[in-house]
Amino acid sequence: MAEAVRLAVTGAAGRMGREVLDAATDRDDVDVVLAVNRSPVEEISGVPVREAARIDELLAVEMPDVLVDFTGPESSADYVAACADAGVAAVVGTTGFDEEGRATLDSAAESVPVLKAANFSRGVAALRRAVREAVAALPGYDIEVTETHHNGKRDAPSGTANTILDDIDEVRSSNRRTRSGDTDDVRGESERVHGRVGDQPREDGEIGVHARRAGDVTGEHEVLLAGNHELLSLTHRAGARGVFAAGALDAAVWVAGRDAGRYDFDDVLDQR
Ligand SMILES: NC(=O)C1=CN([C@@H]2O[C@H](COP(=O)(O)OP(=O)(O)OC[C@H]3O[C@@H](n4cnc5c(N)ncnc54)[C@H](OP(=O)(O)O)[C@@H]3O)[C@@H](O)[C@H]2O)C=CC1
Numbered sequence: 001m002a003e004a005v006r007l008a009v010t011g012a013a014g015r016m017g018r019e020v021l022d023a024a025t026d027r028d029d030v031d032v033v034l035a036v037n038r039s040p041v042e043e044i045s046g047v048p049v050r051e052a053a054r055i056d057e058l059l060a061v062e063m064p065d066v067l068v069d070f071t072g073p074e075s076s077a078d079y080v081a082a083c084a085d086a087g088v089a090a091v092v093g094t095t096g097f098d099e100e101g102r103a104t105l106d107s108a109a110e111s112v113p114v115l116k117a118a119n120f121s122r123g124v125a126a127l128r129r130a131v132r133e134a135v136a137a138l139p140g141y142d143i144e145v146t147e148t149h150h151n152g153k154r155d156a157p158s159g160t161a162n163t164i165l166d167d168i169d170e171v172r173s174s175n176r177r178t179r180s181g182d183t184d185d186v187r188g189e190s191e192r193v194h195g196r197v198g199d200q201p202r203e204d205g206e207i208g209v210h211a212r213r214a215g216d217v218t219g220e221h222e223v224l225l226a227g228n229h230e231l232l233s234l235t236h237r238a239g240a241r242g243v244f245a246a247g248a249l250d251a252a253v254w255v256a257g258r259d260a261g262r263y264d265f266d267d268v269l270d271q272r
């Protein structure tokens, strides 16, 4: 049997960090050699938690193969840059990056593998495929995207909703190209309308985007397509955060030892 992948986990005391540490204890293909958190915590799932501010020194001493990060966009970019310096692969589940954060990940990926996904659930990977197919099959239908998350979530819309919106743009652009036969005839993105208020009739081609925050909802995404006197609703509901943790650990095992570069969760799923 292959040796267990040596893991570092950041944001150890966060909702997702705890799940990752908990899921890791049940697997023999990963071994957590380092867990860090910004605010002091003694241990999580039997793993001692160290000071996040010492990440550079700790990576050099513990020499993990892969770092798994679910924190915030600013800290995540810093952790990935530290991975690049230490020669450690990174699996990033954090969402809400700005241009600068994305550029940091791209530049780290020149020296180490960086696998980033807004959602590590296999069901969401299947939802994205279903949405792409539905959008291609139903040109001209109105589309609305709604996501619901717990009241502690910072970023809106969710990273998953943004990824689905990008998927929709990609399919719509390629539909237009195919129909006109002119590769220059590609209009830009659909206009994304974030909620509506007052006198705001729906414009042709716009996509309504709705972010709901309530209670302890783990994560729900719905894509609604309506036209031609019919309505298609595609919905995914995550029942527990363990779903995301399992996917992130599968990704860590897959990415260990790969060449430097950017990867996503589809790369992991395509090869299993
Ligand atoms: N890709 C996926 O499948 C999923 C992605 N996510 C994403 O993961 C991220 C984390 O979510 P969640 O676990 O719910 O968040 P939490 O708020 O529960 O935890 C955040 C963790 O990150 C740490 N952190 C936050 N900001 C900083 C900072 N500036 N410097 C150092 N550490 C920091 C916190 O440390 P402290 O304890 O000190 O506050 C905490 O440990 C979000 O971006 C979320 O969208 C979530 C679920 C699934």
Ligand SMILES: O=C(O)C1=N[C@H](C(=O)O)C[C@H](O)C1
Pocket: 095, 118, 119, 149, 150, 153, 154, 157, 158, 159, 160, 161, 218, 219, 220
């Ligand atoms: O913050 C969360 O909780 C989640 N965030 C991810 C996102 O922004 O898409 C994935 C999941 O929906 C849970």
